[in-house]
Amino acid sequence: xxxxxxxLACMQTAVSRAAAYRTDFVLGNLITLLSNIIFPxxxxxxxxxxxxxxxxxxxxxxLIQSVVSMSGAISSMISxxxxxxxxDCVREGSFETILLKPLPPLFYIASSSVDxxxxxxxxxxxAMTVISAVHTGICGAEGIALFLLMFLGGISVMxxxxxxxxxISFKWVGNSRIPEIFDSVREFGKYPLEIFPESVRVxxxxxxxxxxxxxFPASALLGRFxxxxxxxxxxxxGFLLFGVWLYNRMIRIYEGVGx
Amino acid sequence: MTAIKAENLVKSYTTYKRGSGFAExxxxxxxxxxxxxxxVDGISFEIEKGxxxxxxxxxxxxxxxxIKMLCGALYPTSGxxxxxxxxxxxxxxxxxxxxxxxxxxxxxxxxxxxxxxxxAVNKAIYGISDEDxxxxxxxxxxxxxVSEVIHKPTRVLSLGERMKCEFIMAMLHAPEIVxxxxxxxxxxxxxxxxxxxxxxxxxxxxxxxILTTHDLEDVEQLAEKVIIINHGKKVFDDSLQALKNVLGxxxxxxxxxxxxxxxxxxxxxxxxxxxNDFGVSLEVDTEKQSxxxxxxxxxxxxxxRDISVKELPMDMIITRIYSx
Numbered sequence: 001x002x003x004x005x006x007x008l009a010c011m012q013t014a015v016s017r018a019a020a021y022r023t024d025f026v027l028g029n030l031i032t033l034l035s036n037i038i039f040p041x042x043x044x045x046x047x048x049x050x051x052x053x054x055x056x057x058x059x060x061x062x063l064i065q066s067v068v069s070m071s072g073a074i075s076s077m078i079s080x081x082x083x084x085x086x087x088d089c090v091r092e093g094s095f096e097t098i099l100l101k102p103l104p105p106l107f108y109i110a111s112s113s114v115d116x117x118x119x120x121x122x123x124x125x126x127a128m129t130v131i132s133a134v135h136t137g138i139c140g141a142e143g144i145a146l147f148l149l150m151f152l153g154g155i156s157v158m159x160x161x162x163x164x165x166x167x168i169s170f171k172w173v174g175n176s177r178i179p180e181i182f183d184s185v186r187e188f189g190k191y192p193l194e195i196f197p198e199s200v201r202v203x204x205x206x207x208x209x210x211x212x213x214x215x216f217p218a219s220a221l222l223g224r225f226x227x228x229x230x231x232x233x234x235x236x237x238g239f240l241l242f243g244v245w246l247y248n249r250m251i252r253i254y255e256g257v258g259x
Numbered sequence: 260m261t262a263i264k265a266e267n268l269v270k271s272y273t274t275y276k277r278g279s280g281f282a283e284x285x286x287x288x289x290x291x292x293x294x295x296x297x298x299v300d301g302i303s304f305e306i307e308k309g310x311x312x313x314x315x316x317x318x319x320x321x322x323x324x325x326i327k328m329l330c331g332a333l334y335p336t337s338g339x340x341x342x343x344x345x346x347x348x349x350x351x352x353x354x355x356x357x358x359x360x361x362x363x364x365x366x367x368x369x370x371x372x373x374x375x376x377x378x379a380v381n382k383a384i385y386g387i388s389d390e391d392x393x394x395x396x397x398x399x400x401x402x403x404x405v406s407e408v409i410h411k412p413t414r415v416l417s418l419g420e421r422m423k424c425e426f427i428m429a430m431l432h433a434p435e436i437v438x439x440x441x442x443x444x445x446x447x448x449x450x451x452x453x454x455x456x457x458x459x460x461x462x463x464x465x466x467x468x469i470l471t472t473h474d475l476e477d478v479e480q481l482a483e484k485v486i487i488i489n490h491g492k493k494v495f496d497d498s499l500q501a502l503k504n505v506l507g508x509x510x511x512x513x514x515x516x517x518x519x520x521x522x523x524x525x526x527x528x529x530x531x532x533x534x535n536d537f538g539v540s541l542e543v544d545t546e547k548q549s550x551x552x553x554x555x556x557x558x559x560x561x562x563x564r565d566i567s568v569k570e571l572p573m574d575m576i577i578t579r580i581y582s583x
Contacts, residue, residue, distance in 0.1 A: 002386060009383035013369060013376055020371040020412065094365045096332035101384055102356040112380070252334050252348075255272055256327055 006103065010111035014081075018116035029120030036072075036121050039190070040065050040128065056192050060222060063132035065190050067221075068214030069125035071151060072186075073118040075158035079166075081113025082106065082247075083179065086166040091174050093256045106163070106247055139223035146220035150229070153236035154189075154213035160236075163243025170250035189213040209235045261341075262308040262436055262467045263329060268338035270299040270324050298324040300491035301338070306484065308435075311458065311468040313482035313499075315475075317581050321491040322471040326440050329469065330360055343435065356385065359429035363441035366421065367428050368413045374424035375409040378431060385432035392431065399427040402457050419450030426457060437461070439470035443477055455480050475573040489581055505576055508545040512553070514538070515565040526557035537564075542571075 018025050040062050047058035086109065089095040101108050138144070165178050172178075189210035193201050204211045209232045216232060219225045276294045277287035299321040306312045316322045327333040329340060331347030331354050340347050345354040361367075368377045382392045400406045403423040408416060416424065422442065429437060439458070443451045451474070458468055458481055472478060478485060478499065485502045487495035495502065512528065519536040523529065527548055528541040543553050550568065557563070 006383045009380050013372065013380050016376060017369060017371045096327055096330065097362070097365055097367050099332040099351065100330060100355050100358075100360050100367070102352050103384060104352070108384075254333065256324070256333060 003107065007107075007111040010108070011114050014112055014114040015116060025116065028117035032117050033120040033124045036069050037124060037128070039069075053192055053195055055194070057136070059132050059135035060218070061192070063129065063136055063221065064192065064214045064218040066125050066128035066132050067151065067154075067218045068186070068190050069121060070129055071154045071158060071213050071217075073122035073125055075155050075162065076115045076118040077122065078110060078155070079159040079162035080115040080118065082109045083162045083166045083169075085109050085113045086247075087169045087174070087176060090169050090254065095254050096256060099251070099254075104248075105251060106244065133221060136222055138221045143220050143223055143225070146225055147217045149233070150212055150217040150220055150225075153209070153233045154217060156236040156240040157209050157212055158186075160239030160241075160243035163247045164239070167243070167246040167250040170253055186210050186213060189215055191215070205229065205232050206235055209239070212236055260308045261305050262310075262343060263304075263306040263469070264341045265305075265325075265329070266303045266339045268299055268302050268325065268328060268340065269297060269336045270321070270328060270333060271336040272296045272298055297491050299328070299335075299488075302488065302491070302493040303338075304486050304493065304496050306467065306469060308467055309462070309465050310483050311462050311470070311481045312484045312486065313478040314469065314471045314486045314488060315473075315478060315577060316471075316488040318473075320488045322488055323440055325488065326360075326438050326469065326471055330358065330438055331355055356432070357434055358436045358438065359432065359434035360438040361422075361425045361429045361440065361442050363422070363439075363444040366413070366425065368421065368424055370413050373410050373412055374416075374428070377413070377424075377428060378409070381428060381431055387432055391433075395431055395433065396427070399430055399457075402460065403427065403453060419446050422446060422450065422454065426454065430461065434466065436467045436469065439468060439472075441472055442470060443472065443474050451476075475577060479573055487577070487580055495580055502576060503570060503573075505580065509571045510543045510545060510550070511569045511571060512541045512543055513565075513567045513569070514541065514557075514563050517562040517564055526553055526560050528553060528557075 018028075043058060043061050043065060046052070047061075052058070053061055086095070089098060095105075098105050098108055161182050165175070165182065168178065169175055185204075185208055188196065188200065188204045189212075193204065193211050193215050196204070201211075211229075212232045216225070216229050219229070272295070274294050274296055275287070275291040277283055277291060302321075302325065314322050314325060324333065328335050329342065329347060331342075331345075331351040334348040342354060343357060345357075347354050368374050369380070378392075378396060381387075387395075400409060403426065405420060405423050405427070408420045409424060409427070413421060413424070426442075443454055446454070455477065458470075462468055462481075468481070470477060470481070482499055485495065485497065485499055486493060487502075495505070511531070514525070516537045516539070520530070520533070520539050525539065525541060528543045530539050531542045532540045534540070543550065545553075548556075
């Protein structure tokens with residue numbers, strides 16, 4: 001109960017902070033939303049010009065991409081702040097102000113740095129998912145349950161990777177380009193797994209399970225889910241747990257800056 | 260009763276040596292020489308509960324690193340800290356509940372919203388009851404005279420107002436030990452005086468304060484115990500009075516003479532500075548020459564228009580210790 005109160009207090013403050021600059025708040029959300037809906041537009045253009053992904057309709061592809069955007073928005077709200085706040089605090093030497101709070105640092109940063117610029121993306125991606133699902137149709141309760149399970153798995157991967165990248169910044173100060181590498185890897189999750197060679201399928205299902213971010217949950221909704229894909233949930237949990245462990249471990253090497 | 264005991268505290272950093280200029284920059288891109296720096300190098304001390312302890316030292320001496328280790332924010336490379344029964348870095352979550360800290364150069368207030376909102380977050384974090392929160396906030400805002408200020412966004416506050424709010428933030432949960440890292444840096448005399456007044460008041464109620472500062476007036480007015488660190492090593496650890504006596508029982512005598520002064524000494528005392536032809540300052544070692552003897556010798560030397568006798572200034576004492 002204590003942690004719920006703290007989370008709410010910190011989150012309210014984060015929202016107040018974001019709302020202090022109204023134009024920035026509105027523009028930030030708008031830009032995040034626009035930059036993320038441009039990608040589905042490419043899919044629309046591909047199909048409009050007669051090309052296609054074999055055995056996949058345009059709305060099915062859009063459903064996968066909407067799910068990726070939705071999990072990206074949620075993970076960004078949960079852990080996007082952790083990554084950037086940690087990077088900034090380590091570089092500026094102000095991480096001790098976080099360590100002075102009688103809380104696990106991860107919890108404090110996550111609750112006090114909710115990324116409000118992803119709210120627009122979250123709402124937009126929900127709308128896009130619903131529109132796509134209306135066109136494709138979705139299978140019953142079992143499909144929805146599998147979707148939720150895989151969707152949580154996808155968020156675990158994204159949060160875990162954010163934590164790993166944040167943890168690395170304790171050692172490798174100022175590694176602001178590292179997230180771009182993961183953003184590139186995440187692109188593989190936006191397409192049906194069948195279009196990739198076998199090696200990429202294995203990597204994106206097991207080693208860096210980005211397929212769980214979009215493709216697997218969307219497949220569950222479409223009734224095209226292979227139950228073998230459930231194995232991917234194991235590395236998803238592994239990424240999250242490893243991220244938490246590594247972050248807490250790396251705090252020990254925090255050095256501050258000259259006073 | 261001991262509040263903090265540090266034994267053989269060491270904090271080492273790995274850094275890289277690189278020269279200046281373009282060629283060195285290219286060279287160091289491929290090959291860098293690793294250098295181990297001992298920011299804190301085997302220091303031990305004890306701080307009693309309910310005291311105000313000043314930690315002094317020149318820039319880069321290791322004061323802030325020491326404070327950060329005492330706060331639990333940094334893990335010592337070796338050595339041991341016992342703070343109220345806690346090992347700060349290991350027991351951080353439980354330990355920091357009982358301490359407060361003000362870093363003069365790092366704000367804990369949230370920049371874009373009023374300090375009152377930052378205080379409310381701390382209320383939730385430390386689990387302060389509504390009644391305690393109201394009482395303490397009222398008491399502190401009255402002491403600092405910032406009842407209106409706490410409702411303005413932090414970014415529009417003056418440095419003095421912000422520091423007062425930083426203090427309130429650090430004190431709301433009634434910590435037993437408060438660490439102050441250069442708390443009066445950049446403040447005007449009125450703000451400094453207010454902060455010192457509050458530290459004295461809180462200390463009178465039993466709070467232990469540990470402060471690092473370059474403002475020796477902070478130390479003279481607040482500290483009972485002084486620890487001096489230089490190059491990561493402890494070079495002094497005793498009372499403020501003992502620090503004042505460290506160079507012997509010396510006094511500074513300022514004289515305004517009736518005739519221009521010639522020579523290096525007057526009345527057996529060495530001239531240490533000259534304001535003009537008529538105004539000089541002398542250093543009198545009262546262990547070798549009593550003030551009575553000095554005044555008799557001085558009168559025999561000639562006439563003077565004005566005289567004042569002062570203690571040796573702290574900055575002179577500290578400078579001597581730093582240079583040893």
